[in-house]
Structure formats: C-alpha cells, structure tokens
Amino acid sequence: MEVGPTRRVENLAEARKAVEINAAGRVVMPGFVDSHTHLAFPPPASGELGTEGAARALRATNGQRLETRARGYLQAMARHGTTTVEVKTGCGPDESAELKILRVLSALERDPLEVVPTFLFRLPPVSGNGFHAEADWVFRELMPKIRRRRLARFADIAWEGDPERLDCLVRCLEVARTLGFASKVHADLPGSQAAVTAAVGHFASTIDHLEHAHPSEACLLAGSCTMATLLPCVSFHSGAGNAPARALIDAGVAVALATNFNPAHTPTLNMQTVVALACLRMAMTPAEAICAATINGAHALGRADRTGSLEPGKTADLLLLDVSDYRELARRFGTNLVHMTMKRGEFIYKEGAVARREDRRHNPPVGQSAGPAVAPDSSRSLLRR
Numbered sequence: 001m002e003v004g005p006t007r008r009v010e011n012l013a014e015a016r017k018a019v020e021i022n023a024a025g026r027v028v029m030p031g032f033v034d035s036h037t038h039l040a041f042p043p044p045a046s047g048e049l050g051t052e053g054a055a056r057a058l059r060a061t062n063g064q065r066l067e068t069r070a071r072g073y074l075q076a077m078a079r080h081g082t083t084t085v086e087v088k089t090g091c092g093p094d095e096s097a098e099l100k101i102l103r104v105l106s107a108l109e110r111d112p113l114e115v116v117p118t119f120l121f122r123l124p125p126v127s128g129n130g131f132h133a134e135a136d137w138v139f140r141e142l143m144p145k146i147r148r149r150r151l152a153r154f155a156d157i158a159w160e161g162d163p164e165r166l167d168c169l170v171r172c173l174e175v176a177r178t179l180g181f182a183s184k185v186h187a188d189l190p191g192s193q194a195a196v197t198a199a200v201g202h203f204a205s206t207i208d209h210l211e212h213a214h215p216s217e218a219c220l221l222a223g224s225c226t227m228a229t230l231l232p233c234v235s236f237h238s239g240a241g242n243a244p245a246r247a248l249i250d251a252g253v254a255v256a257l258a259t260n261f262n263p264a265h266t267p268t269l270n271m272q273t274v275v276a277l278a279c280l281r282m283a284m285t286p287a288e289a290i291c292a293a294t295i296n297g298a299h300a301l302g303r304a305d306r307t308g309s310l311e312p313g314k315t316a317d318l319l320l321l322d323v324s325d326y327r328e329l330a331r332r333f334g335t336n337l338v339h340m341t342m343k344r345g346e347f348i349y350k351e352g353a354v355a356r357r358e359d360r361r362h363n364p365p366v367g368q369s370a371g372p373a374v375a376p377d378s379s380r381s382l383l384r385r
C-alpha cells in the first residue's frame with residue numbers, strides 16, 4: 001500500500017493501471033481487527049446449553065458443517081468492515097475436536113478474511129494434590145502437537161477465578177511460553193486480580209474481558225507488555241458491568257477492543273457496534289475506540305507490522321464508511337455504515353443498491369432478490385501494493 005498526497009501517489013509507476021475510487025464525502029479508515037471471538041461455537045439453537053453443553057455440541061458437529069457455518073459468519077463480518085479476525089477453540093481437553101476446529105480455521109484463512117486461530121484451554125478443577133491429570137495431558141501432549149503442526153499461534157487460558165487453579169494457570173503460561181505460543185488470559189469472572197498479576201508476570205500478550213476488574217487493577221498492567229482487550233458487547237448482552245476502560249487508558253495501559261462474538265452468548269459480530277458501545281458506555285473517545293479496534297487489535301494479534309493502520313508498506317486492508325466524520329461511528333449505533341471493505345487491495349464487499357419501483361418493474365425479482373454479497377473481486381486499486 002502507498003499513502004500520500006495525490007500528486008506523489010499518482011506519479012508512482014503502479015498508479016498507471018490503477019482504478020480510481022472516489023471517496024469524496026466518506027471516511028476512509030483501516031479495516032477492523034476483531035482480536036477476540038468464539039466464532040466456532042454452536043448457533044442459538046443450542047444457546048441454552050451453557051459452555052460445557054455448547055462444547056459437547058461442537059464435538060458432535062462434523063468439519064464440513066462447521067466450515068459452512070463459520071464461512072457465513074466471516075462473510076457477515078466482512079460486510080461490517082472486519083478484515084482480520086481471531087477465532088478461539090475451546091472444546092475442553094478433546095484432541096480430535098480441538099484439531100477439527102483448528103483444521104477448519106486453517107481452511108478458512110484468507111477467504112476472504114485473515115483468520116488467526118487460538119487454542120483456548122479452560123482450566124479443569126484441581127483434584128487431590130497437584131495438577132489435574134487432564135491439564136497435565138494438555139501440557140505434555142496436546143499443546144506440543146498443536147504447536148508442531150503450526151495450527152495456532154496463541155494459547156488462551158480461561159481463568160475461572162478459583163484460587164485453587166492459580167498454580168495451573170501459571171504452569172500453563174510457562175508451558176505456552178516454552179513451546180513458543182504467545183499467550184492470552186481469559187478473565188471474564190470475578191477475581192481477575194490474580195489473573196492480571198500472572199499474565200503480566202509471564203509476559204502474556206493480552207488479558208481479555210476484565211468485566212469484573214476493579215479500576216485499581218489498572219496499575220498492575222501499566223508499564224507491562226500485556227495489553228487489555230475489552231469486549232463491551234459482553235456487558236451489553238449479559239447485563240454485567242463494563243470493564244474499567246477509562247482507568248486503564250488513563251494509567252497508560254494499551255487497550256484493544258473486540259466483539260467476543262459467540263453465536264449463542266454474544267451474538268454481535270459488528271465492530272462498529274463495539275466502537276459505539278465503548279464510547280457510549282465505557283467513556284472512550286471515538287479516536288481511542290477506533291485505534292483500539294484497528295491498530296491495537298492488530299498488536300494484540302501480532303499483526304501490526306502488516307495491518308491495522310493506513311501506512312506505506314502495509315497491506316491495503318481498509319474501509320469506506322458512509323459518513324463524513326469518523327466521530328459518527330460513536331453515534332450511529334446499530335446501523336451498518338460500511339460502503340466498501342477492501343482486503344489486501346481487493347474489494348471483498350461493496351454496498352448494494354436497493355431496487356426502486358421502475359427497476360423492479362423491468363427486472364422483477366426472482367424469489368429472494370440478490371442482496372449485497374461478499375464477492376472476491378480482483379478490481380485493481382490505486383491503493384493496492
């Protein structure tokens with residue numbers, strides 16, 4: 001991607017065959033990086049099952065069905081402006097289910113979004129003294145296998161807030177680091193302080209959720225290399241409190257925003273909604289929220305060298321929004337403002353037109369009219385690398 005004043009960009013050799021896109025009156029911004037989702041989870045029909053039931057349903061689903069469903073969600077994300085997405089596993093210590101999800105995720109990579117797979121491990125309760133046999137097996141067998149096959153870059157450890165499992169959390173962070181995983185900690189329950197301390201002490205890339213964190217925990221994260229990934233849609237859907245975004249940012253903590261999209265429990269995949277909620281309910285400014293949803297999300301996934309901002313040398317992952325001022329994103333809650341989504345310099349989504357009466361008369365719709373669709377389009381663009 002090249003960025004710069006019109007004259008300089010027009011004089012580049014690559015500009016000669018480029019297609020010009022008129023963005024007058026529209027906001028051009030980086031594509032959203034959704035750095036925390038549970039997209040592989042079962043749809044609402046099994047929503048009453050809870051985490052264990054959902055994991056069971058996921059184990060019973062075949063890879064083909066899983067892939068078809070996930071592809072539909074990824075396409076909906078593209079229509080709402082997401083260009084890179086992280087997806088977690090989380091089927092419990094079940095090797096074939098975890099590997100099935102990771103294989104599906106690698107099949108979905110780059111079609112059309114960049115998919116970053118994460119191995120999610122829920123710490124089992126400790127039985128007797130010492131480690132649980134299940135955890136031990138995950139550390140000795142499953143995690144090395146996932147790493148050897150390069151199926152996931154991140155290991156995310158779900159912290160249940162149970163002090164008895166703290167040793168297991170720490171051990172998991174150590175194992176992840178030894179194996180070469182970058183680690184994340186899932187802290188969505190009360191008692192997050194121990195998880196924050198462990199994450200910082202073991203150089204975790206991010207600690208996520210923090211809906212129950214106290215503002216005073218911000219000082220534990222400040223100055224560390226661990227980012228906080230906040231998920232305002234979780235609080236919106238569950239009625240839980242919001243993460244202390246203001247305290248974190250004011251203390252100097254790097255904050256990323258993501259959806260936590262889970263078809264059953266957090267059914268919002270629109271990062272524009274995340275930005276609006278962060279402004280409306282967590283007192284973030286539109287500029288802070290947009291940075292958190294783009295470049296900081298890219299940092300949270302270790303992809304900031306190639307995406308998350310409009311800079312020369314990065315891939316052209318960008319959006320055209322149907323607003324003339326970026327601050328509108330904070331106000332226009334619930335409306336898809338994306339006019340066009342571009343991934344690696346190619347359109348993956350263009351807003352469709354609504355048929356007028358005379359169009360319908362000459363061109364009667366057959367069944368369902370074809371709405372806007374994600375269609376890989378190889379149109380050249382001035383912004384393509």
Ligand SMILES: [Zn+2]
Nearest residue numbers: 036038186260
């Ligand atoms: Zn989550």
